[in-house]
Amino acid sequence: MLVLHVSDTHIGSSAPRSLPFRYRDVLEAFAETIDIAVREHVDVYLHAGDFFDKAYAPPDTYLVAIKQLKRLRDSGIRVVAIAGQHDLPRRYGMSPLVLLRELGAVDHLAVTSIERFIVRARSGSLEVVAVPYPRRQGVRSASRSFKEGPSILLAHLLLKEVVPQNPDASLETLPQGFDYIALGDYHGYRLFRLRDGTPVVYPGATEVFRRDEWCEGGKSVVLVDLSKREPEIQRIALESVRPWIVGRYSSAQEAIEDVRARATKLVSEGRKPPLVFIAVEGRRDYIARVSYALDALRRENLVAYYHVEPIRAGRELVGDSVEIASVGESEKLDIPKLVAQVVGSEKLAKLLVELISSPSEQSAKRLIEELKNDPQLLEEAKKLVLRGARPVAASRTGARVRVSRSGKGLMRFLGG
Helix, strand or coil: EEEEEECCCEEEECCCCCCCHHHHHHHHHHHHHHHHHCCCCCCEEEEEECCCCCCCHHHHHHHHHHHHHHHHHHHCCCCECCCCHHHHHCCCCCHHHHHHHHHCCCCCCCCCCCCEEEEECCCCEEEEECHHHHHHHHHHHCCCCHHHHHHHEEEEECCCCCCCCCEECCCCCCCCCCEEEEECCCCCCEEEEEECCCEEEECCCEEEEEECHCCCCEEEEEEEEEECCCCCEEEEEEEEECCCCEEEEEEEEEHHHHHHHHHHHHHHHHCCEEEEEEEEEHHHHHHHHHHHHHHHHHHHHCEEEEEEEECCCCCCCCCCCCCHHHHCCCCCCCCCHHHHHHCCHHHCCCCCHHHHCCCHHHHHHHHHHHHCCCHHHHHHHHHHHHHCCCCCCECCCCCEEEECCHHHHHHHHCCC
16 A cells, blocks of 8 residues: 655745746646656555645646646546645635545545545555644544554644644644554654654645745655555655755855856756845945846856845844745744734634634634623623724744734734
8 A cells, every 4th residue: 555645735826926937836846746646656645735825726726736636536546635724715615625526636535624534545445534724633532443454644733843832733642553644734854753653744845935944855745655564654855846045155256156056056957947045245236246146147047036135143044925824834923822912812812813714603603602601801802893903013934924903904814
């Protein structure tokens, strides 16, 4: 039984800086995961969430997804997927993953509830306990029930071991008894093991969505062989991922020579022209000199895009054009805490965040009941709407969160 573990494809994204060719890069990386699945003759293509970058993706994104997933179906490969936060509408509407399932492109799907699937594949049967993002807190109570074959726990969440601040779970709280635990949401590759030896794996995102996500190890998917007593795990690098050159230089000449040498080497190896994000010490005319040289490299098709900035005292080269929803892989914003600062009530903030992030009849009823039963909470909600929210800002790893002064602006902030 061969399984290809994929996560965080974010198709439809054009980050950073909304460059048109970056949109194509993301789609090409996704298509390469399909190539690998077909080439390796896997039985199951397992997607651990954030298939789309937004719940309302461009039409051509759906077309690419359906055509690529059809290649899996034509090859006899089963597709199992769960929803990440990017696959879910902020307030109302249907996840685009449901459309893929209804069109036959996905065999098994979990969007708003924990599901248990018995996947009938070419090499036998496989149990998948699927925990989508809205039910990630329920991962602690997940359990294996299948005895006739291997069992996988599939979840979209952040472990304490990768995000120390405000994690969703930890290795200690993950259930034991599964043959393999497939995770998504964290954009880097990580392999852990539970006390019973069960592998816990993040394959990482299939493209680089922030400059601090780039590493020399590149991006990958994970091939899992469950036919033996101990699962065999093979990390497969994605060759279509556009390389990045990120660095700090003490002089303009050093920057120009190093970037030219590295870019030339990458292109000669058949890689895409890289993205260049560098910082240079020195006067502003040094920056102009570097920019002029990099513009020449761009015309030679050795560089796809460049950004040069002066090094200022105490400043680090950090993430670029990061939206709120993108923060979390290396440092996760505590959204309930930020909202509490705005509304002046931790309890009200928690209820509002729950309603907006996971809209459902149950969360709406919970908010209404709390307001009915707690006069003080109701009064705080009334004051918030009447006076409007005070502005608050937070900056982490290059991200800035702004809240408008009106109650309507607060709801826009909560909805992303």
